[in-house]
Amino acid sequence: MRNDYPNLGLFKLCGWFGLTRQAYYKYNRKSLEESKVEDLIIKEVLIIRQLHKQMGVRKLYDKLQIFMFEHQIKMGRDALFNLLSSNKLLIRRRQRRVQTTQSTHWLRKYPNLIRNFTPASPNHLWVSDITYWRIETGFIYISLITDAYSHKVVGYHVAESLSSIETIKALKMALFDMTRKPKRHHKLIHHSDRGLQYCSQDYTSLLKSKNIKISMTESGDPLENSIAERINGIIKEEYLKHYSVKTIEEAKRILDLNIKLYNKDRPHNSIGNLYPEQVHNLNLKTKKLWRTYYKKKTTLVT
16 A cells, blocks of 8 residues: 555544544554454464363363463453354354163163252262264264262273173272272262163162162153263263274273363363362362252243
């Protein structure tokens, strides 16, 4: 523009738009500073997403707090959303479901003990579920046991079948993890759906031998085991879906790596934006921001 209009100076341009030169320079500096801030934020988001590939805006905003404080950056969650949206960095969720629950069997089914129940500490309530993982050779199955208080995955196992023998391996891991913690102040409840694996003689006998109460869902309502299903979704959608896996041995290594990453480095709104392992190991009293999903809903008719 300067080459096309050599006699057109900044003073005249500013006059046309009703600006002083000081206002023009101030605006330019502000635009440059905002651009630098946005670049810093985007770079940090990309660093976080190297490990947490499906982490959404809310979790990113929580993890960015220390970074923004150190760099004296002020940015709200809506501004972060708009920044990520304009740079095509928002995450799209995709849901598909494969049936892993076989509840039409003759084995004993136990009642739901956790209606109107809130866990008071770690190892007060465990919630269990099985989900699928599609790898190059077909479907494999992940058994997860999550502590409902801390949201830590305390037991996990991946196998090529839905056999109860495989599901028990996740339970044994959770039981071993519990032996390394201080003595429980509450009797532990194990909650699951009514699948064949959880109703099997081997599984229920192991729970009873450890003096653990058995609770099961009583309907097909996902709210009856929603924490377990929610954790399934997080592990699969935020972590596992980004891997190309060929063998069960490779799957086991990847699952182990990502469960540890989830437990140690993914904040939860439901536990005051702390990390599951942090809350679990230190028995922290968190801000109770979670909805008690396993409480019965009341419908208001107007």
